[in-house]
Structures are given as structure tokens and as C-alpha cells.
Amino acid sequence: MPTRTARTAWNGGLEDGSGQVELSSSNVGTYDVSFPKRAADEAGGTTSPEELIAAAHSSCFAMQLSALIAAAGGTPQSLEVTAEVSLGPDKANGGFMLTGIAITVRGEVEGLDAAGFAEAAQAAKVGCPVSKALTGVDITLDAALV
Helix, strand or coil, rough: CCCEEEEEECCCCCCCCCEEEEEECCCEEEEEEEEHHHHHCCCCEECCHHHHHHHHHHHHHHHHHHHHHHHCCCEEEEEEEEEEEEEEEEECCCCCCEEEEEEECCCEECCCCCHHHHHHHHHHHHHHHHHHCCCCCCEEEEEEEE
């Protein structure tokens, strides 16, 4: 299996510095990052590690769920997956930590009822590689057919 690479170039300190993260393997883009915007309610045109984790998690979950739906005898027509990754203070160790991930999925699926879809979604939450990597973070799931 392949290895994927991203690179960040950072200049300055935490509060006054900034950087750019490059998605090197795919070469699809370079994105600005800064801590003040990371910690703000509005991103102001920059991305953050949390947004990149949300992108990774939502796409991984969608792929895993589509495979599990097929394995259960269903046919996924469409899956809309959102991952919300929260950053907060790490009271035990200082600094910051991921405080939670909320996955929401709405699906149009042939051949599975709501219970079958919910079961496949729960299995995807546990089984996707990104979920496995993030076992130290509380991950919640809201799954429903549309």
C-alpha cells in the first residue's frame, strides 16, 4: 500500500508565525495555516490540522461505509458525510487536544433498511483506518437514511 506525504513550512513563533501546508503526494494544493486563525471561530481563509483531520475522516468513513453497505447486500446511491473535529484545552497535560469528532452521515441506499444502514455506519465508524488512528478521541455518530 502507498505512503502519502504532506509538508509544512513554518516561519516565526506560535502566536506571530504562519506557514503553508502542502499536499505533496497529490500535488493538489498548498494551504495557509496559523495558530491564531486555528484557534479562532472564523478560519479566515486558512486551514488547520483539525480541518485536515476532518477531511481525512469524512472521506475514509465514506469509503468504508460504501464497502460495508455492499457487503450487507445494499447498493449505496449517495452518502453525505460530515466530520466535525473540535480543538480544546488539554487540562491534564497542558496545551491543546482534540476534544471530539462528530460524524454525521445521510445516505440514499437501496437494499438496506434503516437498521441495516445504522449497523453498517457503526461498523464503519469503528473500522475505517482514520477512526482506528484516532481512538484517543471521543467519536460520535449520527446516521440516517434520507
